[in-house]
Amino acid sequence: MDKSWMHKSRLSKDYELGVENFIKFGFSNTSSSYIRCPCLKCGNCEKHSRKGVRDHLYVNGIDESYKIWFWHGEELPNSSFYDESSKFGIHTCEDHQDVGSVKEMIEVAHEEYSKDPTGFEKLLIDAEKPLYEGCKKYTKLSTLVKLYNLKVRYGWSDTSFSELLETLKEILPTTNELPNSLYEAKKTLGALGMEYEKIHACPNNCCLYRKEFANAIECPECGQSRWKNIKDTNERRKQIPSKVIWYFPIIPRFKRLFRSIECAENLTWHSTERINDGKLRHPADSPAWKLVDMKWPDFGSEPRNLRLALSADGVNPHGDMSSKYSCWPVVMVIYNLPPWLCMKRKYMMLSMLISGPKQPGDDIGIYLAPLIEDLKLLWESGVECYDAYREEPFNLRSVLLWTINDFPAYGNLSGCCVKGYKACPICGDNTNSIRLKYGKKMAYLGHRRFLARNHPYRRQKKSFNGKKELDTIPEPLSGEDMYLKLKDLEFSRGKKNHKKRLMNRSDKICWNRLSSFFELPYWKDLHVRHCLDVMHIEKMFA
Known part of the structure; x- marks a missing residue:
């Protein structure tokens, strides 16, 4: 089936004929009056009528990464479970990075869990073990990866997922290897996830209990105890930290991106496929990007070096509009990718989670210390990384171009009064x-x-x-x-x-x-260091 129209202009005749053929193909494989819409906005998650799908494909464009129209009735090619899982776009939802296939995830896990040969050996056994006796298409690991991705994509609750596993275990032959609870499934998938660090913090935002304060029992600035005064049933004091932040190291995640052939190719899109005609279509066309290339030519000469942005803001995880609790996620955005992938959820990398109930305010730099240390390392010396697309190792470096926030968070991150x-x-x-x-x-x-x-x-x-x-x-x-x-x-x-x-x-x-970002050697040389997000500007002035 010809799919070349997906990459052509939406104003062309080929695109128009392609849309009509796609709609005809999609509805020929279903008895419903609605099919999944593969536009960039819906991403095969929402269903629409013929007219709705047609309008979306013209207005939003089609997702060009949707190479096999599985959701619309196209058959998968006969291959091993590794290739089958890659066609689904399977990725570990715990780190939200698409590593292409289960095989690639196992290869990355081999590096990350080399100190635990027993755990990796168990992972290999699960990857080769058929789901049930005689099953040639699915293994225990590939089935769990697929089911868990569906859970995250459609927001299934933990209880419903556990009941689904129990039901499937009863339906399948009695020799099946499927776990019967979410807890057991996570134990199997745990080796494919990414590591994170729980760092204790002073509740008054004075310091993090790391490095020279790792063993301190009270804050060196204000004298506040590191622990909550909580006692168990036996009246013995339990050491529960007063405040904890979660740091998800960015370096292993960057390295995992380059282990995917598709991701590694996309990370050099700005150098190989971007139209360079003087028009602003991508951050690579901006003066800030060109400043880095001109001022540090050794960095700019390697297109695989990452250009990043950081965004942080307070959210209320409990879903109401009160301000009694403020949790601050810190998200990294990778600008090397094509513009239609930069803002995809799986490429927006959660690097830190600062717990509440009070917002960090002007002391947010205290919590950003681990992240800034990694960014400093990635700028000064870099880390060794393997490029799966070019099949060669290289030295990976990165630069933080700017932060993107609303106005109050702008003041917190820049150190300026707002x-x-x-x-x-x-x-x-x-x-x-x-x-x-x-x-x-x-x-x-x-x-x-x-x-x-x-x-x-x-x-x-x-x-x-x-x-x-x-x-x-x-x-x-x-x-x-x-x-x-x-x-x-x-x-x-x-x-x-x-x-x-x-x-x-x-x-x-x-x-x-x-601002704590001045610890980065290049920060004071950048023209634009902090940006206001478009949403708040449109809300206030449009």
């Missing part, structure tokens, strides 16, 4: 602001200085603050100037010192602290 008299990160100390006498609110009336020198609004008095505007546009501080200005100042840490954030602070200063 409220009060000096609330503009661009104007800084030159922010023009007044406090309304009766409204008790801050007003920022210096916006006329951004107009042309001969603009009539500059001379109007009555419509504004009763004065002419003669000031010029303030020049924002560069990263180098900002670092030199703040590096010698002393900043306090923790909730107890929130009101005296700066030890030698003068009134109405616009800086709360030096």
Whole structure:
């Protein structure tokens, strides 16, 4: 079946004929009046009518990675269970990275679990063991991977998944190897997952109990105990940490991406397939990307080196609108990928989870220390990585281009004040602001200085603050100037010192602290370090 139309322009005649043939093929294999929509927005997760599917394919475009139309009746090629699982796009949902096939996952697990030969040997046995006697298509491991991916994709509860396993175990022949509970399934799939670290933290955001504080029993800054005062039934105190953060190391995940042939090829898309005609279609066309290539040519000469973005914001995991609990996930985005894959869920990498109930605020840099250390290592020396597409090892490095946040989180990550008299990160100390006498609110009336020198609004008095505007546009501080200005100042840490954030602070200063990202050697040289996300800009100004 010809599928070349999937890669052509949506305005072409070939694409139009391809869409009609696809819809005809999809409905010929079902008696329902709805089929799954393979557009980039639905991703075969939602069903629509003929007209709905046709409209979506023209408006959103088709997912070009949908190479075998399994959901629409196309037969899978005869192959081993390894190849079969790769056609489904099976990946471990615990790390949300598509490694292509069960075979590739086992190869990666061999490296990561080389210190535990017994566990890896058991994994190999499960990968080769038929699901039941005489079964040639599925093994115990491939079946569990497929079922677990369906659980995550469609949001099945743990209870429903366990009941499904019990039902399937009863339906299949009595010699089947299928586990009968979610707990047993996770024990089998555990070796395919990625490691994570649980790091104890001071509840006042003063420090992490790692490195020199790994064995401390109280905070060296505020004296708060590391443990909760909880006793068990025998009146013996149980050592439960007051606060814990989860760190998911990024280096093993980056290395696992390159072990997939498809992912390794996509990670060089910006160099091999991007149209370079001066138009802005991808972050690789931006001045920030080109600055890195020009300033550090040894880094830019290797297209496999990763360009990253970081996003962090508070979420309420309990689903209500109250602000009693704020949990902060820190997500990494990889810009080497094509634009239609950059924002896919499986490529948005959760690197850290900062637990609540209170938000970290300006002390978020304390929690980001493990992540920044890995980013620093990936910039300075890199790590050895294997490229499955080119079948060769290489030295993997990365650069963090910017962060993407809403305005309050912008202030937390940049160290800049985003409220009060000096609330503009661009104007800084030159922010023009007044406090309304009766409204008790801050007003920022210096916006006329951004107009042309001969603009009539500059001379109007009555419509504004009763004065002419003669000031010029303030020049924002560069990263180098900002670092030199703040590096010698002393900043306090923790909730107890929130009101005296700066030890030698003068009134109405616009800086709360030096951003922890300045520990990265290249950070002060970047033109754009922090970005506001589009959603909040559209919400406030559209």
